[in-house]
Amino acid sequence: MSEPSKEVNRHTIAVLVDNEPGVLARVIGLFSGRGYNIESLTVAETDHAKSLSRITVVTSGTPMIIEQIKAQLGRLVPVHKVADLTQDGPHVERELALVKVVGKGEKRVESLRIADIFRARAVDSSNNSFVFEIVGAASKIDAFIELMQPLGLSEVSRTGAAAISRGNKPI
Amino acid sequence: MARKKMQGAEIVIEALKEQGVTEIFGYPGGAVLPLYDAIFKQNQIRHILVRQEGGAVHAAEGYARSTGKVGVVLVTSGPGATNAVTGLTDALMDSIPVVCLTGQVPTHLIGNDAFQECDTTGITRPCTKLNYLVKDVSDLANVVHEAFHVARSGRPGPVVIDLPKDVIMAMGTYQEAGTAPAEKYSPRVKGDQSAIAEAVRLLGQAKKPIIYAGGGVINSGPKASKLLQDLVKLSGAPCTLTLMGLGAYPASDKQFVGMLGMHGTYEANLAMHDCDVMICVGARFDDRITGRLDAFSPESKKVHIDIDPSSINKNVPVDVPIVGDVASVLADMIKKWKALKPKQDQAALKKWWGQIDQWRAKKCLAFQQKGDTIKPQHAIRRLFELTQGRETFVTTEVGQHQMWAAQYYNFDKPNHWMTSGGLGTMGYGLPAAMGVQVAHPDALVVDIAGEASTLMNIQEMSTIVQYRLPVKIFILNNEYMGMVRQWQELLHGGRYSESYMESLPDFVKLAESFHAVGLRATKASQLDDVIKEMIEIDRPVIADIAIDKLENCFPMIPSGAAHNEMLLGPNDKAEKQISEQGMVLV
Ligand SMILES: Cc1ncc(C[n+]2csc(CCOP(=O)(O)OP(=O)(O)O)c2C)c(N)n1
Ligand SMILES: [Mg+2]
Numbered sequence: 001m002s003e004p005s006k007e008v009n010r011h012t013i014a015v016l017v018d019n020e021p022g023v024l025a026r027v028i029g030l031f032s033g034r035g036y037n038i039e040s041l042t043v044a045e046t047d048h049a050k051s052l053s054r055i056t057v058v059t060s061g062t063p064m065i066i067e068q069i070k071a072q073l074g075r076l077v078p079v080h081k082v083a084d085l086t087q088d089g090p091h092v093e094r095e096l097a098l099v100k101v102v103g104k105g106e107k108r109v110e111s112l113r114i115a116d117i118f119r120a121r122a123v124d125s126s127n128n129s130f131v132f133e134i135v136g137a138a139s140k141i142d143a144f145i146e147l148m149q150p151l152g153l154s155e156v157s158r159t160g161a162a163a164i165s166r167g168n169k170p171i
Numbered sequence: 172m173a174r175k176k177m178q179g180a181e182i183v184i185e186a187l188k189e190q191g192v193t194e195i196f197g198y199p200g201g202a203v204l205p206l207y208d209a210i211f212k213q214n215q216i217r218h219i220l221v222r223q224e225g226g227a228v229h230a231a232e233g234y235a236r237s238t239g240k241v242g243v244v245l246v247t248s249g250p251g252a253t254n255a256v257t258g259l260t261d262a263l264m265d266s267i268p269v270v271c272l273t274g275q276v277p278t279h280l281i282g283n284d285a286f287q288e289c290d291t292t293g294i295t296r297p298c299t300k301l302n303y304l305v306k307d308v309s310d311l312a313n314v315v316h317e318a319f320h321v322a323r324s325g326r327p328g329p330v331v332i333d334l335p336k337d338v339i340m341a342m343g344t345y346q347e348a349g350t351a352p353a354e355k356y357s358p359r360v361k362g363d364q365s366a367i368a369e370a371v372r373l374l375g376q377a378k379k380p381i382i383y384a385g386g387g388v389i390n391s392g393p394k395a396s397k398l399l400q401d402l403v404k405l406s407g408a409p410c411t412l413t414l415m416g417l418g419a420y421p422a423s424d425k426q427f428v429g430m431l432g433m434h435g436t437y438e439a440n441l442a443m444h445d446c447d448v449m450i451c452v453g454a455r456f457d458d459r460i461t462g463r464l465d466a467f468s469p470e471s472k473k474v475h476i477d478i479d480p481s482s483i484n485k486n487v488p489v490d491v492p493i494v495g496d497v498a499s500v501l502a503d504m505i506k507k508w509k510a511l512k513p514k515q516d517q518a519a520l521k522k523w524w525g526q527i528d529q530w531r532a533k534k535c536l537a538f539q540q541k542g543d544t545i546k547p548q549h550a551i552r553r554l555f556e557l558t559q560g561r562e563t564f565v566t567t568e569v570g571q572h573q574m575w576a577a578q579y580y581n582f583d584k585p586n587h588w589m590t591s592g593g594l595g596t597m598g599y600g601l602p603a604a605m606g607v608q609v610a611h612p613d614a615l616v617v618d619i620a621g622e623a624s625t626l627m628n629i630q631e632m633s634t635i636v637q638y639r640l641p642v643k644i645f646i647l648n649n650e651y652m653g654m655v656r657q658w659q660e661l662l663h664g665g666r667y668s669e670s671y672m673e674s675l676p677d678f679v680k681l682a683e684s685f686h687a688v689g690l691r692a693t694k695a696s697q698l699d700d701v702i703k704e705m706i707e708i709d710r711p712v713i714a715d716i717a718i719d720k721l722e723n724c725f726p727m728i729p730s731g732a733a734h735n736e737m738l739l740g741p742n743d744k745a746e747k748q749i750s751e752q753g754m755v756l757v
Pocket of ligand 2: 651652
């Protein structure tokens with residue numbers, strides 16, 4: 001067998017699990033117990049009738065580690081399906097962030113202007129603050145937050161990634 | 172028909188009965204009293220009262236491994252559950268099917284730091300295949316049925332069911348197995364046919380093949396061992412086994428080249444290193460097996476058969492992965508082999524066996540028994556020879572004696588050798604032997620032990636005596652934590668820090684204090700008589716065998732070394748220095 005690649009890549013993995021207590025702990029425990037990375041993790045019930053939750057986990061590792069992560073996830077009893085969205089083809093990935101910016105005068109106006117360019121919405125405002133809601137890829141949100149920094153950035157709340165494959169097929 | 176209501180505790184016992192349980196190993200306490208009451212009111216299931224919960228889990232492991240059935244444990248909440256953790260981890264590492272019922276405080280007290288409360292599902296999550304906290308009596312029966320299914324299916328493992336006291340006291344209706352919606356857990360059994368064909372093609376063309384099999388063959392059942400033999404015979408390849416796999420292929424057969432790995436034979440390890448095709452069957456390329464990874468069998472094409480996809484490509488990348496049950500895949504391989512009738516390169520195979528015979532000629536397991544001092548190798552060899560022709564089961568503790576047992580006691584059948592391989596738990600062998608004896612009352616069951624390990628679960632002697640289990644504890648007494656001392660000698664300049672066993676008990680008197688029989692051999696001339704007497708006595712025996720205190724376990728591949736950098740004996744160590752990198756490893 002040829003030398004396996006040592007290149008570290010970022011993968012977005014979707015995991016369908018039983019919506020039962022302890023399942024999320026088992027998944028997280030697997031990552032911490034085996035020393036895998038978690039860059040972000042998002043979880044919510046997605047099928048109420050079948051009581052299924054979808055966990056989206058963004059992780060990174062060499063091809064061998066990524067394969068291990070998927071195999072380890074796959075063998076957990078409450079896990080129904082594991083899909084590597086990064087590997088399986090094009091997919092859409094979105095995060096949501098709520099960004100509080102505090103300021104007056106020109107800075108306040110500038111923050112609104114940038115929000116407009118980024119298609120962020122002001123979902124709350126007071127006479128010296130805004131809360132912007134922004135949805136997009138992680139890199140877009142990173143860029144937005146960076147631009148808000150000098151304009152009075154005060155607080156950020158961010159979800160992890162939610163992701164789904166493109167096209168007509170489910171995972 | 173209106174179904175009869177019963178108490179939760181009775182539902183649990185009913186479900187156990189339906190799962191075919193006839194023995195439970197347990198220890199009572201406040202949270203499980205209703206279950207003990209339900210046990211009292213029936214006589215189908217026998218409860219074996221251990222002396223510490225850790226003993227219960229190892230006993231269940233011994234029971235499971237020697238029968239192929241699921242071992243069952245019952246312990247109370249809090250300390251009962253935490254005492255079970257080592258055994259659960261042991262069962263997880265060695266893939267042993269165990270169902271462990273733990274008591275829990277009533278649901279309304281959970282999270283209150285109530286008396287004898289602990290977060291059992293939290294604590295046992297990383298050391299179980301699956302665990303449950305049952306909050307509703309109507310789920311009880313199905314959870315028990317599902318737990319057995321999960322414990323025994325796919326790669327087996329331990330399952331915990333945490334039972335709050337109010338749930339087992341509530342009234343509910345019993346549900347038979349199979350009435351719940353279709354079982355959601357169904358691991359793949361049948362291997363991919365094209366991969367199987369490729370594996371057969373590789374094996375058929377091999378000039379230097381080897382078949383490397385492990386505990387997965389035993390777990391797959393006796394049929395898998397039979398099929399393994401068939402494939403080895405068909406292909407003419409040498410076969411080596413891991414510590415967990417011993418017995419899966421008959422040690423007495425000439426195609427068997429011995430155990431491989433850290434204390435494996437010279438011929439097995441070199442054949443692994445030099446082979447051109449390796450068929451790994453139900454083993455997992457563990458670090459005790461591979462030695463230094465980048466030097467592991469560098470030239471071979473590797474086929475890996477395992478029921479657990481996560482075992483494949485974990486440590487060693489393989490060319491042909493086959494996910495499936497060992498018995499099913501081997502049967503398909505044999506069918507394919509017979510259909511394809513591969514033209515083997517007989518000249519190459521002959522050369523390969525010639526090479527193997529040269530390695531064998533090193534006689535890496537040779538030892539000399541001279542004078543009065545009993546050599547441990549000799550003690551095991553005699554035990555093996557004197558127990559021939561009997562149905563004998565062997566368990567071990569952990570240490571040098573364990574490796575000598577693996578090297579010098581030969582197993583021809585599966586399920587007769589029980590040892591803690593993955594976790595390496597001292598204190599495993601004595602309770603495991605107890606569990607084996609419960610399952611096989613008429614067999615000879617011997618725990619090959621070290622004096623230090625024996626003391627880790629010695630309290631179970633009391634259980635052994637209570638249930639008239641004629642278990643034999645065969646102690647190779649070197650008055651050292653021998654394996655620790657050996658590493659200190661090889662790696663730490665002979666500074667024997669805390670590895671000498673001070674103030675050991677008199678094991679003969681210790682046996683007698685438990686109302687068992689104590690025997691002792693201090694000279695080689697006494698050994699046979701002690702072994703014979705031990706076998707003949709139909710009662711529990713501790714045989715204290717005083718062995719050469721400073722004997723080391725060879726051959727040895729030091730941590731961080733490659734297979735072909737093996738130490739064959741004490742004189743080798745001067746030349747082959749153990750690397751700094753190797754020292755970091757365990
Ligand atoms: C519970 C536990 N603690 C510590 C160890 C580390 N350890 C491995 S072998 C060993 C010494 C065993 O001594 P003994 O039972 O006398 O066996 P010997 O090596 O002398 O044959 C120790 C301490 C272990 N394996 N298990
Ligand atoms: Mg010892």
